[in-house]
Amino acid sequence: MSSDAALGLLRSLVDTALDPSYHEAAQQRADAESPEEGDQETRHSSGQRPMSNARRISTAVVLLVAAATTVTGAIALRQINAGSSLQRQELRQRAESQVIATDKKASTVQDLRAEIARASAGLGSAAATDSAVPQSAGLVPLQGSGIRLVLADAATTEKAQRAGDERLSRVLDTDLQSVVNALWAAGAQGVAINGQRLTSLSAIRSAGDAILVNYRPLSGPYTVEAVGPQQQLADGLTTSPAWADLQAAAEAYGIEVDQQSASVLRLPAGEAVLRYSRVVKGGAP
Amino acid sequence: MIAGIGLAVGVLLGLILRPEVPLWFQPYLPIAIVAGLDALFGALRALLDGVFSDRVFVISFISNVLIAALIVFVGDQLGVGSQLSIGVVVVLTIRIFANVAAIRRRLFHG
Numbered sequence: 001m002s003s004d005a006a007l008g009l010l011r012s013l014v015d016t017a018l019d020p021s022y023h024e025a026a027q028q029r030a031d032a033e034s035p036e037e038g039d040q041e042t043r044h045s046s047g048q049r050p051m052s053n054a055r056r057i058s059t060a061v062v063l064l065v066a067a068a069t070t071v072t073g074a075i076a077l078r079q080i081n082a083g084s085s086l087q088r089q090e091l092r093q094r095a096e097s098q099v100i101a102t103d104k105k106a107s108t109v110q111d112l113r114a115e116i117a118r119a120s121a122g123l124g125s126a127a128a129t130d131s132a133v134p135q136s137a138g139l140v141p142l143q144g145s146g147i148r149l150v151l152a153d154a155a156t157t158e159k160a161q162r163a164g165d166e167r168l169s170r171v172l173d174t175d176l177q178s179v180v181n182a183l184w185a186a187g188a189q190g191v192a193i194n195g196q197r198l199t200s201l202s203a204i205r206s207a208g209d210a211i212l213v214n215y216r217p218l219s220g221p222y223t224v225e226a227v228g229p230q231q232q233l234a235d236g237l238t239t240s241p242a243w244a245d246l247q248a249a250a251e252a253y254g255i256e257v258d259q260q261s262a263s264v265l266r267l268p269a270g271e272a273v274l275r276y277s278r279v280v281k282g283g284a285p
Numbered sequence: 286m287i288a289g290i291g292l293a294v295g296v297l298l299g300l301i302l303r304p305e306v307p308l309w310f311q312p313y314l315p316i317a318i319v320a321g322l323d324a325l326f327g328a329l330r331a332l333l334d335g336v337f338s339d340r341v342f343v344i345s346f347i348s349n350v351l352i353a354a355l356i357v358f359v360g361d362q363l364g365v366g367s368q369l370s371i372g373v374v375v376v377l378t379i380r381i382f383a384n385v386a387a388i389r390r391r392l393f394h395g
Contacts, residue, residue: 013376017383018334019327019345026336056392059333063392094308 099216106271113139135189138199138270142190144227147234148262151175151246152221154254168253171220173206175249176213178242179224180204186236188226190267194218197270214271221256230261312361313354316370320353321346323377326384333391353377 134140154169161169176193183191191198196213198204203212210217226233237243237259249255306314324346331337353373360369 010379013379014383017327017380018330018387019324019341021341021345022327022331022334022336022338025338025341029338060392063329063388090308090311097308 109271110269137272138190138197138202139272141269142197142227142267144189144265145230145261145263146188146225146227146265147230147237148260148265149179149224149226149237150221150256150258151179151224152256152258154256156254159253168249169255170209171211171222171255173204173211175242175246175255176211176222176224177204178240178245179237182237182240182242183224183226183228183233185240186228186233188228188233190227192225192267192270194223195268197268199270199272201272202270225262225265225267227265227267234259234261310354312366313357316353316357316373317350319374319377319381320349323380323384324349326381326388330384330387330391333388 135142151171153171157166157169159169180191180193180198193204193213196202196216196218198213202214205212207217210219211222212218246255246257250257324342327345328337328342331342356373357366357370360366
C-alpha cells in the first residue's frame, strides 16, 4: 500500500513536470482568439502541433549552446573551487561572523545582568553587586597590577618529532591549566587567557588543535594575565611544580615561555550561567 | 531578438561586475539554481509543445527560486535544513528529468 502511495507520488511528479499553468494560459489564449469554438479539440491540436524542420534545428542549436554554457560554467567553477582557498576563506568568514554574533549576545547577557543587578539593588533584595563575591567569581571587570605570562608553541617541531610526538611542541591545555592553578594558588584575584576571563565555571581543555577556554577556541601565543600582588604572584608561580614542568617542556621541546610584571592589566568580565545556585541576600562570605 | 540581446548584456554585466553572492544567501544558492533550471526546462518543453507563455514562465521561474530558497531557509531555522534540501532537490530533479525526456521525444521522434 505504501509502495502504491509512493508510485502515485512519483507519477504525479512526472505528470505535473510541465507547469500546468502553461496549458491553462494556452487554453485561455485559445478561448480569447475563438470564443465560439473553444472546444477541447483546439487545445489538443495546438498541444501536438507538428514542428517544422527549421524550428527543430534551431531548437537543437539553442539546446547545444545552453549545454555548452552549462558545461563551461561548471568547469570554470571547478577551477575556482580547486584552490579551495576561497571556500576556506568563506568558511572562516562565516565562523568569524558567528563568533562576533556570539560576542554580541554575550555582551547583551552582560547588559541584562547589569540591569538585573540594578533592579534587584533597587528592591534591596540582593546586595551582592558590590561585595567581593562577583569579584572573586570573575563576573565583573577587574583592573590592577599583576603579571603577564606568554606561552607560545615551539618554532620548530624537530625536537618533538625526535621525541616521537609532534603535539609536544605545542602548548597543551594541561600546561595552561597548571599555570592558572599555580596563579590562583599564589593569590591571583583574577585571571584571563587571551582576553577570556576565567570564572569559577570556566574550563580549559583542548579540542583538536585548539584550546577552548570558556568554550571559545583560542590559538597561540597564549597570554595569561593575572591581577594580584606582583611579587607574591611571581614567587608563587616560579616555585610551583607547574613552572618546573613548563621549564622542562621549554628545554626539551622548545616551547617559549615569557613572564613579566605588568603595572596595569584590564581583565574583562567573565560569563557564568548559574543554573541552580542563586546569590543570597547580603551574600558576601 | 530582444531576448538574445538581453542575454548577451546579462552575461557581459556578470563578467564585468562579478557580483558577489552575499554570505547569508550562499547556503540557499545551489537550491535556487536547481529550481531555476527546473523552470527553464519546463519553459523549453512548453515552447516545444506550443503552449509557451512568457508570463507563466517569469512567474514560475521567480516563484520556484524563491520557494525553494525559502523552504531550505525555514528548514535551517527548524534544524532540518539538509533533509528538506534533499527533498527539494529530489522533486526538482525528477521534474527536470521528465521534462528533458519530453523535450528529447519532441526533438527526435516528433
